[in-house]
Amino acid sequence: MIILGWLILFLPLFACLAIAGFALKQDKASSWIACGALTLSFFLSLIVFAGMAMRKFPVFESNVTVLPLENLRLEFGILLDRLSLLMLLVVTGIGSGIFLYSMEYMKGDKGYGRYFAALSFFAFSMLGIVVSTNFFQTFIFWELVGVSSYLLIGHWYEKDEAADAGKKAFITTRVGDVGFLIGILLLGPLTAAFGKQTLNFQTLSGVLDMHSGHERMITAICLLIFCGVLGKSAQFPLHVWLPDAMEGPTPVSALIHAATMVAAGVYLLARAYFLFAVSPTALAVIANIGAFTAFMAATMALVQPDIKKILAYSTLSQLGLMVMAAGLGSSSAAMYHLVTHAFFKALLFLGAGSVIHALDTQNIWEMGGVFRRMPITGWTFLVGFLALAGIFPLSGFWSKDEILTLAFMTNRFLFWAAVATAFLTSFYMGRLFFTVFLAEPRWKKEPHESPRVMTVPLQVLAFFAITGGFWGLGPFLHSHHDRVIEWSFSVVGISLSVSPAGILLAYLIYALNIPLLAPFERVLSPIGGLLIKKYYMDDFYDGLVKYVQQNFAGLCDLFERYVVVKGMVNGTAHLTGWAGDRLRRFQTGKLQFYVFMFSAGVTLITFVWVLVR
Amino acid sequence: MIGLNHYLILSGCLFAIGMYGIITRRNALLMLLSVELLFNAANLSFVAYARYRGDLTGQVFVFFTMVVAACEVAIGLAVAILLYRAQETLNTDEIHSLKG
Numbered sequence: 171m172i173i174l175g176w177l178i179l180f181l182p183l184f185a186c187l188a189i190a191g192f193a194l195k196q197d198k199a200s201s202w203i204a205c206g207a208l209t210l211s212f213f214l215s216l217i218v219f220a221g222m223a224m225r226k227f228p229v230f231e232s233n234v235t236v237l238p239l240e241n242l243r244l245e246f247g248i249l250l251d252r253l254s255l256l257m258l259l260v261v262t263g264i265g266s267g268i269f270l271y272s273m274e275y276m277k278g279d280k281g282y283g284r285y286f287a288a289l290s291f292f293a294f295s296m297l298g299i300v301v302s303t304n305f306f307q308t309f310i311f312w313e314l315v316g317v318s319s320y321l322l323i324g325h326w327y328e329k330d331e332a333a334d335a336g337k338k339a340f341i342t343t344r345v346g347d348v349g350f351l352i353g354i355l356l357l358g359p360l361t362a363a364f365g366k367q368t369l370n371f372q373t374l375s376g377v378l379d380m381h382s383g384h385e386r387m388i389t390a391i392c393l394l395i396f397c398g399v400l401g402k403s404a405q406f407p408l409h410v411w412l413p414d415a416m417e418g419p420t421p422v423s424a425l426i427h428a429a430t431m432v433a434a435g436v437y438l439l440a441r442a443y444f445l446f447a448v449s450p451t452a453l454a455v456i457a458n459i460g461a462f463t464a465f466m467a468a469t470m471a472l473v474q475p476d477i478k479k480i481l482a483y484s485t486l487s488q489l490g491l492m493v494m495a496a497g498l499g500s501s502s503a504a505m506y507h508l509v510t511h512a513f514f515k516a517l518l519f520l521g522a523g524s525v526i527h528a529l530d531t532q533n534i535w536e537m538g539g540v541f542r543r544m545p546i547t548g549w550t551f552l553v554g555f556l557a558l559a560g561i562f563p564l565s566g567f568w569s570k571d572e573i574l575t576l577a578f579m580t581n582r583f584l585f586w587a588a589v590a591t592a593f594l595t596s597f598y599m600g601r602l603f604f605t606v607f608l609a610e611p612r613w614k615k616e617p618h619e620s621p622r623v624m625t626v627p628l629q630v631l632a633f634f635a636i637t638g639g640f641w642g643l644g645p646f647l648h649s650h651h652d653r654v655i656e657w658s659f660s661v662v663g664i665s666l667s668v669s670p671a672g673i674l675l676a677y678l679i680y681a682l683n684i685p686l687l688a689p690f691e692r693v694l695s696p697i698g699g700l701l702i703k704k705y706y707m708d709d710f711y712d713g714l715v716k717y718v719q720q721n722f723a724g725l726c727d728l729f730e731r732y733v734v735v736k737g738m739v740n741g742t743a744h745l746t747g748w749a750g751d752r753l754r755r756f757q758t759g760k761l762q763f764y765v766f767m768f769s770a771g772v773t774l775i776t777f778v779w780v781l782v783r
Numbered sequence: 784m785i786g787l788n789h790y791l792i793l794s795g796c797l798f799a800i801g802m803y804g805i806i807t808r809r810n811a812l813l814m815l816l817s818v819e820l821l822f823n824a825a826n827l828s829f830v831a832y833a834r835y836r837g838d839l840t841g842q843v844f845v846f847f848t849m850v851v852a853a854c855e856v857a858i859g860l861a862v863a864i865l866l867y868r869a870q871e872t873l874n875t876d877e878i879h880s881l882k883g
Contacts, residue, residue: 759882761814761875765805 186290194283204286212262247303267627274623292318323418335417342411346401353394375444392452403435416478420523428515440501447651457497464490468594502647507569514557517631521551528617539611559596565638600676790831797824
């Protein structure tokens with residue numbers, strides 16, 4: 171089992187190295203190597219999953235010590251439990267579908283080999299987080315994911331927007347990672363206080379179950395680690411990179427910014443839940459930030475004209491829901507929604523990619539009436555849309571309902587925020603779907619259905635998006651730290667009525683062109699302006715960099731220029747020069763003077779010596 | 784009876800004369816001569832002390848000093864000759880190329 175686990179992890183890395191070494195310029199070979207490796211990983215994951223299922227999912231762990239320190243060993247290993255097994259299946263499964271799709275989507279691209287090498291490297295980094303046994307390893311792979319995401323977002327680096335978006339994603343997530351790193355470092359003293367220094371998840375979990383106390387320290391650590399989650403899972407206030415990251419190729423958006431990388435944050439929450447569960451304060455913060463992000467992102471999605479950006483904001487919003495669920499006490503509900511969301515969001519992105527591929531535009535107002543021309547894309551997109559909106563009985567309904575019920579049980583305010591988010595979600599997704607697929611055609615280029623390589627992954631994902639709710643993932647992932655969620659008819663009733671209501675409203679406005687919103691124009695247009703500007707968050711950060719950071723840098727510059735260089739460096743030189751100039755006068759060149767000074771000196775010294783004695 | 788003090792006073796006088804010579808004379812050769820006086824003043828007190836304490840180390844030391852002083856005189860005279868060739872003078876007031 172463990173050997174298979176190592177293989178699953180390292181196959182994509184081998185693929186990346188093989189492509190980078192031998193096949194960078196050979197398009198066919200590079201794509202086949204990448205796809206082959208990840209598909210093999212997927213099958214191996216299936217085998218491992220089946221094998222573990224037969225043994226009722228024991229926890230397997232294998233570690234290699236990388237750096238033995240005095241009282242702490244930094245390890246690198248593979249942990250196979252329910253959580254990581256499920257995540258392995260999701261990453262490799264959805265990943266191989268998207269790799270396959272990329273073969274066609276990226277055809278003719280100059281950096282085809284580079285693209286697949288980076289994609290494989292990304293898969294490796296992500297799998298590294300999934301199977302990680304300790305915080306140290308997680309952090310390493312966490313950063314690797316950041317790097318590969320930078321490479322992939324900036325794939326079309328000739329385009330300024332893409333290059334900037336890559337940098338923005340990398341730097342923004344780094345901001346959060348600083349907190350993450352400090353949190354990990356603080357774990358050292360914490361565990362030392364409990365008697366055994368360790369970063370290993372299993373050991374830590376055991377230690378925390380046995381001991382209590384140090385709650386403020388744990389709260390601080392949780393919040394710092396959560397900073398990393400803020401960055402990677404694009405939660406407020408570090409959410410700004412995700413919409414910009416849509417500059418990357420569409421399959422990348424599907425893989426990284428919907429199904430896997432942004433899920434890493436939520437995965438980390440679930441993985442380290444034993445830690446978070448100890449601190450109610452941290453959980454409350456997490457829940458509120460998640461709910462706030464969910465609602466805010468949903469409102470921003472309402473006005474976007476770019477099909478991928480709408481999906482990006484909806485990703486933000488759904489991630490917010492997951493984080494909220496984790497904060498409200500159930501990591502299994504968060505992971506459940508993560509898995510179903512991975513299916514239908516990858517599906518939506520790939521569908522959007524298919525439409526973009528056919529029409530050469532990302533603006534939804536230049537599309538319209540695509541459904542008849544691209545039936546497979548249309549149907550599968552419809553499935554993804556309904557799943558995201560949470561329509562019974564698609565997968566989104568079940569996982570979202572679980573989160574809503576959880577919120578209903580624990581925090582009514584957040585419950586209504588989540589319901590509002592659900593309503594907005596179905597409304598903006600309806601707007602997207604009806605405008606692109608049903609409204610009057612406005613395209614300039616005749617669309618055709620995409621080739622089979624692209625549609626087959628769509629159909630497979632659609633199948634999972636439909637059935638994802640019936641596998642009992644919630645109970646499968648349930649851990650003893652999680653709250654037990656009890657069914658509630660009022661929640662089901664609310665969610666059954668809210669989502670169709672949003673879709674209906676969108677249908678009336680965008681498919682039938684009934685100007686329902688016109689009477690509220692005066693109220694709505696300032697809000698719309700605010701939303702288009704994304705709540706001025708980007709401008710805020712620009713201002714922060716422009717004024718605060720630049721002025722601070724200027725201050726440092728002045729300090730260096732005048733105090734360090736002019737005062738200390740040049741000052742030393744001037745002092746030496748001045749002293750030398752004064753001392754030069756003694757060198758008269760007259761022997762008699764020297765002799766006189768010498769004998770006077772000796773006399774003086776002797777005299778003093780005698781006196782002192 | 785001539786005791787240690789007599790020798791030491793003689794040595795001190797010699798030293799003072801030598802020092803006076805170095806400081807007042809402007810001729811490099813005469814300054815070298817005065818330096819020899821300083822050496823011999825020191826040698827004299829060495830020998831006097833050696834005799835006084837019945838310890839031969841001081842006398843041995845003087846031999847070494849005399850050997851070194853001979854070398855020094857050789858070098859000093861050579862320098863003086865070269866100096867004269869280069870500057871056409873041995874007047875130290877006119878030799879001040881070491882002035883800072």
